[in-house]
Amino acid sequence: MRLELNIANKNGWLSQKTPIIISGPCSVESEDQVLQTAKEITKSNNVSILRGGIWKPRTRPNSFEGVGVEGLKWLKNAGNEVCLPVATEVANAEHVEACLKNGIDVLWIGARTTVNPFSIQEIADALKGVDIPVFVKNPITPDINLWVGALERINAAGIDKLAAIHRGFSSFDKSSYRNAPMWEIPIELKLMCPDLPLFCDPSHIAGDKDLIAYVSQKALDLDMEGLMLESHTNPLAAKSDAKQQLTPSELEGLFGQLILREKDAGSEDFINKLEQLRTVIDELDEELINKFSSRMAIIEKIGEYKSQNNVTILQLERWEKILANRSFLAEKVGLSDDFIKKMLDIIHQESIRIQTKVMNK
Ligand code: PEP
Ligand code: MN
16 A cells, blocks of 8 residues: 655755764753753764653653653753754644744654554644644554554644654563564555655664664664664663663764665676576565465365365364474574464465365355
8 A cells, every 4th residue: 555645855854864863862851961961972973863752651650751841941952052953752732832832843753642543633733834843653553554544644734744763562572672673564664655754763672772783773774764762871860761771972882883785786786686686586486476376276175175074174283283394394494483483374374264265155
């Protein structure tokens, strides 16, 4: 599906630096904290937008919920000191109005707000007739339609300086990430709307500073526009997200480490070689599709046979044997167990669907 958004040309409103870095503290805590952070993270000239949370959507009550409206002035002053536009999170119409009154340059909508169309519509209504860039984070649930819906509502209010931020998704699965990246979702969004600038927020995906470089590099390798990275002069004393904030020197170290790759290498030799390899991939994919088709034709026969003999579709022992045997085969040829399990799951679901259809004929 193609997503029809009216997006202003990014060269007109986004920094031309690549990648575009949005950085600053998770929360604005005091006038001094945001000013010092701003000064230190801008020494090397890599940051394009200063961020700072003013109203913090905390999962549990009795946590630090942000300094509120008085912090807007501190954030704006810090931005003025280092000559950078400033950005903060808005979750309702009151936040939008306070930001506009205090000269905040960029707004973002947080993951806990994107899930709620009522809140998004309230923000959109407050933005009617206003010309300000708005960044929309993905919803906490892995539902691309909520993300798309939020972008559409904000865009319909007349905001054409629009961008998306991928910050990962809540998940019950144990993993090393705070929020599972599920990279396929931002890639799908890119496919739906190639003109929409797409950023990554490695801080909230990683949840821990040790993983930030890895996530940042991956985002750049997926050709994202830029990164939102939380930074703090003293992360250990931070009032929110202490584990994931980088010190200004760690941020600096990260910039030194990131590898920026080109969209293509330009040379004819590169293009020819890539084309050759892609031709092989095209052939292999065709073979795979034909094999799947043959496999499903047999499945249909199995379904008919089970139906004639009044036997259940699911045969647990057979399924267990398949899983064990295919894992073994995959390991022998160096394919990851996770990949083969996911692939078998999809094949199995389709096999069950086909057999169900046959049985209900
Ligand atoms: C944040 O950026 O500090 C924040 C609360 O982000 P998210 O909405 O991604 O949780
Ligand atoms: Mn945060």
